[in-house]
Amino acid sequence: MVVITTKKPTEEVIEALENYKIKKLAIVSCGTCAALCQTGGTEGAKEWNDLLIEKGYEITAVIVSEDVCDNRVMKKDLRKIDDEIQESDAILTASCGLGAQSIVKVLENKYPEKPVLVSNNTKFIGMTERIGRFYMRCRACGDCYLNYTGGICPIATCAKGLMNGPCGGMVDGKCEVGNYEKDCGWVLIFNRLKAIDRLDLFSRLRDARDWSESGHQQEVVFR
Ligand code: SF4
Ligand code: SF4
Structure with missing residues (x-):
């Protein structure tokens, strides 16, 4: 099972950063589902890092986490970059919407003022046929x-x-x-x-x- 994501258009993400008046940010990338969808992982993180530096942003930290959607893992991973988060205006997540909300939850008490922005659109729970080809087969209807x-x-x-x-x-x-x-x-x-x-x-x-x-x-x- 993979949570399928696609990349948001770059302009849309930049517009969000501008809208929030962000200058410095930390990037948190998902090393599992988003990595498989080529919207996160090490490559996705590097892509955003390079692009944002080129556009004049300051990147305080880049991490790839295996379980962005697991609050317990996120707590541990974000603790390692606590100083960098403190000096950041926001977090950019290359994950699904669940991952982004997991970060919001982890930071809500210590950094309630930090926006968490997303670089992906979350599409569906997908069945993998082969890497790079996913089909919607369940919408978790309950x-x-x-x-x-x-x-x-x-x-x-x-x-x-x-x-x-x-x-x-x-x-x-x-x-x-x-x-x-x-x-x-x-x-x-x-x-x-x-x-x-x-x-x-x-x-x-x-x-x-x-x-x-x-x-x-x-x-x-x-x-
Ligand atoms: S039943 Fe559903 S899948 Fe089949 S033709 Fe109608 S809308 Fe399309
Ligand atoms: S019926 Fe509901 S739970 Fe079952 S596969 Fe479809 S969406 Fe998923």
């Missing part, structure tokens, strides 16, 4: 339907997230969204259910979804 859809997710593979597809936009197994380039998710589900001899599940009407399980402010606590 109430998994895979047992009824042959192990293929309707929310991630149907462009409209339909629960009782396919819709009228399917032509020759392809989806109208995106100009018929991608397979219709519901055709994939049909084919899969047929292969496992469970087409009875295909024709079963699924109830309207209860989206409360995929709402906001969720947490899971294991005791």
Whole structure:
């Protein structure tokens, strides 16, 4: 599993830095998911470091952390560059949005005034086919339907997230969204259910979804 990120346009990141009147900053790069997506890791950190220095910014520290999204790891890693954070106007994170928020959380008491900015857009939880090729296959909806859809997710593979597809936009197994380039998710589900001899599940009407399980402010606590 990889949290898929893409790079924000450079101008957008610079605009954010200007907007916050940042002159000095520390860069925290993710060595796991973002490294795989080529939006972080050692190379991503170096890229931002070089580019920002060229544009006249002062970089106080550059670190690559294996678990930017893990508060415990971030606490340890940020402690090592505490002096540099203190003299920075902000932190730039080359990670997913989760990583950035992990840093906000770690710094909230000691440095509540430091902005944490992001250099990436977070796209989806992705399945890796090969390095550099990732597919959205789950949107963490909180109430998994895979047992009824042959192990293929309707929310991630149907462009409209339909629960009782396919819709009228399917032509020759392809989806109208995106100009018929991608397979219709519901055709994939049909084919899969047929292969496992469970087409009875295909024709079963699924109830309207209860989206409360995929709402906001969720947490899971294991005791
Ligand atoms: S139904 Fe789809 S989005 Fe929801 S948990 Fe299952 S795979 Fe993920
Ligand atoms: S054509 Fe298929 S994948 Fe596209 S929106 Fe309709 S049901 Fe979903």
